[in-house]
Amino acid sequence: MTHSVAACEEMRLLIQADLDRELDAAATAVLTAHVQDCPACAALQRDLGDLSGRLRGALMAERAPAALRAALEAKLIPAPVIPLRPARTRLLALTAFGAGAAIAAAIALAVIPARHDDGLAELVAGHVRALQPGHLTDVVSSDQHTVKPWFDGRIDYAPPVVDFAAQGFVLVGGRLDYIGGRPVAALVYRKDKHPIDLFVWPGQGNAAPETSGRDGYAVVGWSGEGMVFRAVSDLNGPELAAFAALWRRRP
């Protein structure tokens, strides 16, 4: 059986819509009947189906370049808020309301330490992840003048970079890490065989170093110079505090 050119013209878009799963049942029935006895339309159906399969094999989604992603994240995601130890003070403030605040305090007890913990957990996780072979540093250099400009264009702030090799804390490089969902500068140091990550991001305040820990890692946090600092290491607390003290004392 032969079909009029006009009928086949009409079928073309139905064949395509069927392929694209945009055809309703009634139109599919019409199409199926037509294709069964129209070799030209059957051939078109085969060709389009075959092309679609080949295109799906040939086209793949691209990954946005890491630098582009980092630049957009830095621009679009607000600065992270990672309290190192606000939980206790907030809790005291709540209980001061007295018995009426008992329920609120109970909720705070359950909730706030978890949040407090999350900040630490994320820092320690970032440090542990970086300990995997080859993951510690994106830029390997003991020269602060190499490490500092490496961050240009990767994040939207300039972290201070200082080497303390003379005091035993050797700068070995830097990398980008993700803390609180945004890219953050991580400076990498070594003390003897122990790696130290120093995460630095912009923030207000001027707080003296405070030591805490999680999962066997020591964390020391302080702030000043418009930046927030968090050092993470398997060094013991007092040694890491000494590292923080060097930062605070430097000219």
Added chain:
Amino acid sequence: MADADFARIALPHLDAAYTLARWLVRERAAAEDVVQEAMLRALTYFASYRGDDPRAWLLRIVRNTAYDRLARTRDAREEPLDAQGAHGHLADPGRGPEGEYAASEASRRLREALATLPVELRECIVLRELEEMSYRDIARITGVPVGTVMSRLFRGRQLLVRLGQTAGAKESLP
């Protein structure tokens, strides 16, 4: 916290945005510029975003940004789509995304052929076959009626089928 909301909605579609930009403006650096600019435009428009499909919303802005750039730079390889859709000859494919895969020869040729299509046909095929978008979403992104999307898709596919057959015929010659 508008920024945080915007980042949560837009950033998951960054790869799709970049992929579309690559297929529209070809060069890597140009695609990066387009995505950067589109993201900033999207942030400005975000107040008027009504919670519909975020990928389609973002891709429409990427698409418009890419077209603005194509108009500005007058890429000599881009030829206007003629009204009859004849488009018998082929443009220079240039160095588009197809240059960077290490896949089979046939796949490479197919990507090259796609890169030679007029941008109006190319975008429909990329949105359909790669992003698997519905006719309705493609119509929204490209700003034309669904019927036009269907005829553009068909014309694009017809050209690719013919190109494939020509290439196959050449190969089978002794």
